[in-house]
Amino acid sequence: MSQGTQPTATQPPPVDPAETATVGHRTPTATGRLSWWHGDGGEGAKRNLALIGVLLALFVIGAATRSDLYSNPDWVWANMLSILKLASVVGVVTVGMTFVIIGGGIDLSVGAIVALAGVWCTTVATQNFGAGGMIFTAIVVGVAVGLVNGTLIAYGRLVPFIATLAMLVAARGLAAEISDKQTQISHNGTINGIASTNLLGIPLLVYILAAVVAAGWVLLNRTTFGRRTVAVGGNPEAARLAGINVKLHTLLLYALSGLCCGIAAIMLTAQATSAQAAMANLYELDAIAAVIIGGTLLSGGRGTIVGSLLGVIIFATITNLFAINGLSTEAQNMVKGGIIVAAVLIQQVQFGSITQFFRRNRLTTS
Amino acid sequence: MTQHSRDMSRRRLLFGGAAVGAGVLLAGCTSNEQTPTDAQTKAADGNANAEPGKQVTIGFSAPAADHGWIAAITNNAKAQAAAYSDVEFKTVEAGADAAAQRAALSTLISQKPDVIVLLPHDGKELNSFGLEAMQAGIPVVNLDRAFPDAKAYRLQIKGDNYGMGVSAATFIAEQLKAKGVSNPVIAEIAGIDSLELTQERTQGFNDTLAQHGFKVTNRRAAEFTADTGQREAAQLLQALPKIDAIWNHDDDQGIGVLAAISQANRSEFFMVGGAGSKKAMEDIQADNTVLKATVTYSPSMASSAISLARLIGQGRGMSDLVELQVPKEIVLASETITKENAGDYLKLGF
Numbered sequence: 001m002s003q004g005t006q007p008t009a010t011q012p013p014p015v016d017p018a019e020t021a022t023v024g025h026r027t028p029t030a031t032g033r034l035s036w037w038h039g040d041g042g043e044g045a046k047r048n049l050a051l052i053g054v055l056l057a058l059f060v061i062g063a064a065t066r067s068d069l070y071s072n073p074d075w076v077w078a079n080m081l082s083i084l085k086l087a088s089v090v091g092v093v094t095v096g097m098t099f100v101i102i103g104g105g106i107d108l109s110v111g112a113i114v115a116l117a118g119v120w121c122t123t124v125a126t127q128n129f130g131a132g133g134m135i136f137t138a139i140v141v142g143v144a145v146g147l148v149n150g151t152l153i154a155y156g157r158l159v160p161f162i163a164t165l166a167m168l169v170a171a172r173g174l175a176a177e178i179s180d181k182q183t184q185i186s187h188n189g190t191i192n193g194i195a196s197t198n199l200l201g202i203p204l205l206v207y208i209l210a211a212v213v214a215a216g217w218v219l220l221n222r223t224t225f226g227r228r229t230v231a232v233g234g235n236p237e238a239a240r241l242a243g244i245n246v247k248l249h250t251l252l253l254y255a256l257s258g259l260c261c262g263i264a265a266i267m268l269t270a271q272a273t274s275a276q277a278a279m280a281n282l283y284e285l286d287a288i289a290a291v292i293i294g295g296t297l298l299s300g301g302r303g304t305i306v307g308s309l310l311g312v313i314i315f316a317t318i319t320n321l322f323a324i325n326g327l328s329t330e331a332q333n334m335v336k337g338g339i340i341v342a343a344v345l346i347q348q349v350q351f352g353s354i355t356q357f358f359r360r361n362r363l364t365t366s
Numbered sequence: 367m368t369q370h371s372r373d374m375s376r377r378r379l380l381f382g383g384a385a386v387g388a389g390v391l392l393a394g395c396t397s398n399e400q401t402p403t404d405a406q407t408k409a410a411d412g413n414a415n416a417e418p419g420k421q422v423t424i425g426f427s428a429p430a431a432d433h434g435w436i437a438a439i440t441n442n443a444k445a446q447a448a449a450y451s452d453v454e455f456k457t458v459e460a461g462a463d464a465a466a467q468r469a470a471l472s473t474l475i476s477q478k479p480d481v482i483v484l485l486p487h488d489g490k491e492l493n494s495f496g497l498e499a500m501q502a503g504i505p506v507v508n509l510d511r512a513f514p515d516a517k518a519y520r521l522q523i524k525g526d527n528y529g530m531g532v533s534a535a536t537f538i539a540e541q542l543k544a545k546g547v548s549n550p551v552i553a554e555i556a557g558i559d560s561l562e563l564t565q566e567r568t569q570g571f572n573d574t575l576a577q578h579g580f581k582v583t584n585r586r587a588a589e590f591t592a593d594t595g596q597r598e599a600a601q602l603l604q605a606l607p608k609i610d611a612i613w614n615h616d617d618d619q620g621i622g623v624l625a626a627i628s629q630a631n632r633s634e635f636f637m638v639g640g641a642g643s644k645k646a647m648e649d650i651q652a653d654n655t656v657l658k659a660t661v662t663y664s665p666s667m668a669s670s671a672i673s674l675a676r677l678i679g680q681g682r683g684m685s686d687l688v689e690l691q692v693p694k695e696i697v698l699a700s701e702t703i704t705k706e707n708a709g710d711y712l713k714l715g716f
Contacts, residue, residue, distance in 0.1 A: 323601035
């Protein structure tokens with residue numbers, strides 16, 4: 001069933017979807033097939049290296065401005081874990097967002113879904129079912145809202161921007177209705193323990209982030225689902241002709257984003273030991289920003305999970321850097337905005353021109 | 367093929383059934399039945415003003431924000447109005463912003479209530495509405511967010527944001543001096559930083575600490591929600607390996623702040639809260655967290671506003687005062703709740 005509609009005799013013979021998708025972005029050159037380094041994989045790797053460079057630079061700035069703290073290795077380790085913990089919730093949301101954006105869509109409702117799932121799983125009635133009931137509720141609510149998004153977009157032909165914007169408003173409204181605008185405290189020790197448990201000195205939240213990122217990476221790079229996602233985002237018409245059920249696939253992408261939001265809702269509820277309708281405010285912007293600076297094309301068809309993860313970690317590191325230096329949140333937000341613009345500019349101008357430069361050189365010398 | 371489609375339909379049935387089942391289960395899980403927080407009302411007691419008087423229609427409008435404090439404001443106003451047999455209570459939705467609230471309020475004017483009680487989205491933006499209503503002969507009671515123009519309201523009742531900062535700083539300074547701490551590390555977790563009330567609270571806190579020769583070492587602004595409180599507190603704790611005292615502006619976000627503190631296994635300091643939620647008061651009374659005090663900004667002001675609006679509508683004054691009419695401005699004192707008096711204040715927690 002998940003294989004989608006099989007190509008029939010009237011349709012053109014099946015084409016490797018990934019091959020079709022890349023056609024839109026990479027014009028064939030005289031040298032024929034590009035080597036890995038100069039192709040998509042290489043560009044992704046170079047971009048990720050640049051992001052790691054940014055992280056190192058932030059680390060150096062931190063060490064320079066607060067040398068008193070950074071001189072203590074225990075503190076540095078604890079601080080790195082605290083940055084990863086800070087990144088964990090948005091990180092999980094960002095994995096789902098990466099899939100949606102690579103698939104040519106956008107999900108503005110992620111913050112609202114986290115809030116709705118968080119509120120729904122902390123109602124008195126749900127808490128009576130224990131930790132299992134709370135986790136089940138959060139995940140089912142997340143997936144269900146994602147399915148509604150996906151249905152509206154894939155089968156109702158609504159523009160993703162509009163459909164998920166509507167869901168943002170509606171889901172927060174429903175969350176406010178369910179919670180009666182109150183902060184709902186989680187009394188469940190197991191749920192709250194998710195945020196305070198360490199395994200081998202590393203917080204459980206970080207393991208959850210790692211597991212979701214790993215699963216996302218495998219799904220995107222090593223499965224048909226992932227190749228189809230790239231194909232659908234790169235050129236939906238070509239993907240349809242290649243025999244992919246584009247509508248069903250789009251629906252599944254939004255459900256996947258909803259699933260990530262459900263997981264994130266449990267993590268955030270555990271951290272705050274409570275949930276309320278205004279929680280996870282503007283997470284959609286954090287996630288989209290991380291996806292963009294991670295190098296995923298906003299128009300779809302190309303992107304990396306690792307890049308998105310690095311994007312989230314960079315933002316968390318900036319927040320941490322401003323906190324340890326006691327600087328204001330306003331300045332922090334300005335810097336974040338600047339970094340988004342800078343990242344996109346660097347990707348477009350520098351990497352674009354460097355790749356062009358190498359390519360031109362090879363063409364002339366060969 | 368028939369085998370295939372039968373499989374499909376069976377699988378669909380299974381999935382459909384599971385989906386419906388989950389839906390039914392979830393719908394049941396929206397229930398939030400628990401003992402409702404008692405509203406902070408004052409029962410009509412023996413004084414002369416308690417006697418039913420002229421029938422008064424009170425129009426009421428407050429924003430529907432996602433915060434326990436605002437929810438308590440509306441609940442209190444409703445409950446206090448219900449306590450009087452001579453009050454008819456008309457509430458209008460305040461909508462999403464100042465413009466929506468103004469539109470809603472203009473329909474209220476046309477219904478000619480005797481008094482309007484109003485917590486505006488923004489005092490400056492709704493100033494003109496206050497003037498309009500007053501000119502139409504309807505007294506306006508401004509709740510908490512002041513109109514700049516004195517002619518725009520008959521009565522203003524509000525909390526004291528600056529005073530909250532003063533009370534918090536006073537408590538912290540006294541405690542630190544009693545402990546003999548010199549050069550203490552004092553941290554602050556504020557609410558939404560762009561709001562005037564946050565700036566006033568911080569101003570009061572800084573001014574008072576300065577009088578004692580102390581200052582804030584590190585300050586982070588959260589957004590009045592538990593998850594942002596947790597986020598900012600976790601970073602603050604990371605920035606300050608040793609802390610002597612923390613002031614957190616808001617008890618709702620304080621749930622997250624306390625969570626971050628326990629997740630980081632820290633307890634070398636004490637914390638003061640803000641606003642005075644029921645949860646905070648219970649924590650202070652139980653004395654098993656770092657939260658040792660909270661400074662009030664009580665939503666009980668909504669109950670008082672309704673009582674005073676009734677008196678204004680009936681042309682009566684406050685029975686303990688000499689004046690024949692209700693005064694024009696009332697600013698609630700920000701009281702400090704500690705373990706000793708938490709029991710008395712618990713009924714005012716929200």
